[in-house]
Amino acid sequence: MGKVLITGATGFIGANLARALVDDHEVYLLLRSRKHAWRIADILDRVQVADADLLDAKGLATALRRMRPECIFHLAAYGAYPRTQTDAQSIFSTNIRGTFNLLQAARGVDYRCFVNTGSSSEYGIKSRPMRESDLLEPNTLYGISKAAATMLCAHEAREQGRPIVTLRPFSAYGYYEEPFRLVPSVILRCLRGEDVPLSSGEQKRDYVFIEDIVEAYRKAMRLKSPRGDVFNLGSGKDVSVREVATAIHALARGKGRLLFGKMRRAAFDTASCWKADTKKTAKVLGWKSRTVLKDGLQKTIRWFRENKAMYGQ
The missing domain is CATH 3.40.50.720 (NAD(P)-binding Rossmann-like Domain)
Known part of the structure; x- marks a missing residue:
């Protein structure tokens, strides 16, 4: 040790x-x-x-x-x-x-x-x-x-x-993330049964559990x-905000609406491409992202449901 x-x-x-x-x-x-x-x-x-x-x-x-x-x-x-x-x-x-x-x-x-x-x-x-x-x-x-x-x-x-x-x-994304970030903010609002204000949802990111x-x-x-x-x-795959929010809404059984276009897109966001080339990492470090997005989101939703008191819920 x-x-x-x-x-x-x-x-x-x-x-x-x-x-x-x-x-x-x-x-x-x-x-x-x-x-x-x-x-x-x-x-x-x-x-x-x-x-x-x-x-x-x-x-x-x-x-x-x-x-x-x-x-x-x-x-x-x-x-x-x-x-x-x-x-x-x-x-x-x-x-x-x-x-x-x-x-x-x-x-x-x-x-x-x-x-x-x-x-x-x-x-x-x-x-x-x-x-x-x-x-x-x-x-x-x-x-x-x-x-x-x-x-x-x-x-x-x-x-x-x-x-x-x-x-x-x-x-x-995952356990203990800041509440204003995409994944936690959508999860917490879904758990409260609230509507979820979002940007247009076109922005893409490479999400890693x-x-x-x-x-x-x-x-x-x-x-x-x-x-x-x-x-x-990275996972080597980029996924849009719309896809992530929709997946969370379904997995968490959200009762509110996903309100796309209600928030302004940040200047650094892109809808074209934002993903990692992971060939070097796999070859030299011997690592690759093993958790598919759906499984990672399910684990994260479960964790937030059990620990929502940390977020004032």
Whole structure:
């Protein structure tokens, strides 16, 4: 049972990863504050918590020397939710300066893997499945900042010979997701019997179930000698918002109506193509998304039905 450090453990993917690893690893969490720790409140007594800030380079280095983790999972980020996280200074300071500080602090630790979390937003809009070798053309500040962080990690891996890899999740969904995101918002409204206001529904995304995402992080721990590699985490299929909402409505037996066209489409949305090319991930990482959308949605609906009190229901 080795030591693992997780940044961003109060977030959606980070919390699911922490919960998955706590049974068979010595888990350390880097928390700036416990104010938003509702996703991990019931496991805090089973993990070690370091009260440190990614923007405090000196404190961060001290914390890492004290913990000496074997694996570092970097999931802390700001700006992934463009309707609520809009401060440009925070986007760049957290995602770029924070990543730089963590890489620098980790130089004092003999870790065997450092897993950075990228984003499909790094690619920008493409006309075909997105490959890791594609030119990055992000069309949001968040995408720009995540692309810069990925490049910082690749540079550190090459220049310092460190075992660093970046995973690029596409549209993850599942347990503990933010309530305003598509899948939870439709589920919660269906469970309440309410109408569901939506955009036109034409936008497409590559949806990946959280259990599959967590399994990819586990596999990254066992990757032999990574040196700045990047891997897409997607299903390889893009599905429209309309299809996802309609499937949830049917599976949850929603009594309200799906009101398409009632919400404005975001500037970064696309109806053409947004899906991962997963050939490299399957070949090198040995991972592929195994949960079909219907099964993942059924599991998610069941979880939300059983845990709706967490969302004030």
